[in-house]
Amino acid sequence: MAGSTWVLWWKDAQGTASLGLLQERLLRGLRATLKGRWSMDTRLFHSPHNFVEQQNIKLPDTARLEPRGTASDQSLYLVVRSQGTLRRHFFVMASNRVVVEAEPEMESMVLRLKNLWTPRQAARIEGYTYEGDDWVIRTGNLMVGTSYKGLVIEINYLPCSNPEKTHGLMCELLLMILPPDAQVDANINVDYRRANLDPTRMTDRHTAYQYVHLFTQSSLL
Numbered sequence: 001m002a003g004s005t006w007v008l009w010w011k012d013a014q015g016t017a018s019l020g021l022l023q024e025r026l027l028r029g030l031r032a033t034l035k036g037r038w039s040m041d042t043r044l045f046h047s048p049h050n051f052v053e054q055q056n057i058k059l060p061d062t063a064r065l066e067p068r069g070t071a072s073d074q075s076l077y078l079v080v081r082s083q084g085t086l087r088r089h090f091f092v093m094a095s096n097r098v099v100v101e102a103e104p105e106m107e108s109m110v111l112r113l114k115n116l117w118t119p120r121q122a123a124r125i126e127g128y129t130y131e132g133d134d135w136v137i138r139t140g141n142l143m144v145g146t147s148y149k150g151l152v153i154e155i156n157y158l159p160c161s162n163p164e165k166t167h168g169l170m171c172e173l174l175l176m177i178l179p180p181d182a183q184v185d186a187n188i189n190v191d192y193r194r195a196n197l198d199p200t201r202m203t204d205r206h207t208a209y210q211y212v213h214l215f216t217q218s219s220l221l
Contacts, residue, residue: 003136003158004166004202007210009185009218010178013151015141019127022139022153025177032130038083038138040125042211044221045076045110045117076117077221078107079208083129090208097195099205121145121221125152134158135173144220152214153178154207161202187214 010018026032077092089102091110110117127140138154155173157166178184190213192199197206215221 002161003156004161004163004170005154005156005207005210006163006167006170006187007152007154007207007214008174008187009142009214009220010151010153010182011149011185012183013141015148015151018151019139019141021179022151022177023128023130026130026137029176030130030132030173032132032137035129035131035136036084038081038127038129038140040082040140040211041078041080042123042215042221043078044120044122044215045078046120047074047076047116047118049074049116076110077212077215078110079211080107081204081208088204090205092195092209092212099195099197099209101205101208123149123215123221127152137173137177142220149220162200163202164200185214185218187217 013019023034027034074093079090079092081088081090087104089104089107090099091102091106092099111119121144123142123144125140125142127138130137130139135158136156138152138156140152142149142152153174155170157169160166174184187210190210192206192209195205195209197203197209
């Protein structure tokens with residue numbers, strides 16, 4: 001999806017009640033249109049191996065998943081976004097700072113490489129998608145394992161893909177829908193350059209990287 005995206009975490013949200021509050025403010029206050037359900041699954045894998053860092057890595061390519069030595073553990077995040085029948089898979093290698101979109105078969109490949117990648121924690125977000133004239137907002141309850149961890153809000157401003165130029169507009173939207181006393185992790189200061197991503201032109205890979213940044217910086221995964 002084109003445009004600029006901001007992912008943040010409402011830490012003290014109250015499940016269904018908070019989702020209902022956001023829905024009322026979006027539908028009545030902002031005249032949004034409910035477009036249906038959406039979900040996102042994130043799985044964390046660890047490896048005892050240190051992998052060769054490569055620029056412009058393209059997965060799947062098993063030759064680029066060969067270990068080098070036994071340095072500190074490596075982390076691999078699988079982000080699967082689902083909207084209706086559409087499912088998109090993104091892999092983020094945290095240590096090597098690589099973000100790629102892959103075919104669904106890559107997930108089963110990683111699961112088979114048990115000597116390289118060990119599944120650890122998993123998170124799931126389930127909620128709804130709303131559309132306005134020039135924005136899309138997704139809201140969803142966050143579960144890490146079996147534990148409820150608040151609510152995630154994803155704001156996508158469509159006309160502009162530069163996050164620096166859209167942050168103010170997104171803040172205005174957020175103030176219109178959130179309670180004034182909500183405890184929010186704004187998930188700012190994401191350094192896209194570390195993942196070889198253009199910081200002035202966002203793509204869906206940037207959004208996947210934002211989720212991994214939120215989960216790691218907030219110690220959720």
